[in-house]
Amino acid sequence: MNDGSQTQESGNAQPQSADSGLKELEKKVNYFQEEIRKISTQRDELKAQLKKIDEDDAKKKGDFEKLLADKTVELDTLKTERESLKKTVERLENYEKERRKELLEKLKDEKHKKIASDLPLDKLELFVELETVSKKPDTDDGNAGGKSVKLTPTEKLEADRMGLTEKEYSDLQATRRENKEKNKERKHLIF
Numbered sequence: 001m002n003d004g005s006q007t008q009e010s011g012n013a014q015p016q017s018a019d020s021g022l023k024e025l026e027k028k029v030n031y032f033q034e035e036i037r038k039i040s041t042q043r044d045e046l047k048a049q050l051k052k053i054d055e056d057d058a059k060k061k062g063d064f065e066k067l068l069a070d071k072t073v074e075l076d077t078l079k080t081e082r083e084s085l086k087k088t089v090e091r092l093e094n095y096e097k098e099r100r101k102e103l104l105e106k107l108k109d110e111k112h113k114k115i116a117s118d119l120p121l122d123k124l125e126l127f128v129e130l131e132t133v134s135k136k137p138d139t140d141d142g143n144a145g146g147k148s149v150k151l152t153p154t155e156k157l158e159a160d161r162m163g164l165t166e167k168e169y170s171d172l173q174a175t176r177r178e179n180k181e182k183n184k185e186r187k188h189l190i191f
Contacts, residue, residue: 096121103128125179133164133172 099121106128107113116127149170151159159169 100124106132129172129175129179130162133168133175 100117103124104113104116107116109131112127112131116124119127149166151166151169155169155173156166159166162169162172164172
């Protein structure tokens with residue numbers, strides 16, 4: 001009987017050790033499966049992050065391309081405006097040159113021409129007006145019966161401040177009105 005009980009005991013020992021070995025193996029398999037699942041999850045997360053980075057880069061690149069296109073259009077517009085302004089400046093410079101020439105020709109004294117040539121156009125016009133008014137002989141201005149010029153009190157003060165007689169001031173105002181009309185006509189020709 002000893003032989004049978006020993007066999008039974010050894011038969012029980014093997015299944016127990018096989019069961020415990022199987023359980024160990026199952027634990028290891030479960031552990032590795034869990035690790036594989038974790039690694040797969042991390043891999044998926046990294047893929048998603050990489051995809052997002054690629055999309056962001058594409059967006060940035062697309063924004064730069066759009067920005068470049070916008071700036072190119074803006075640059076073209078500015079170039080067109082610049083060319084238009086260059087033409088306008090050229091016309092205005094030609095006008096000023098011709099107007100200066102015309103005004104300087106009205107001056108008879110060479111010293112006055114030399115002084116006036118350095119003045120800005122608006123001051124040159126005033127200077128020429130003053131010179132031509134103050135140099136005119138005192139003649140009848142065409143008023144019927146040679147009536148004297150009537151100035152408002154403000155105009156009288158202005159004439160006095162400028163050192164002009166009422167007649168000279170009136171002539172200056174008439175010359176200014178004529179020049180304004182001429183300038184209006186010229187501006188219509190320029191533009």
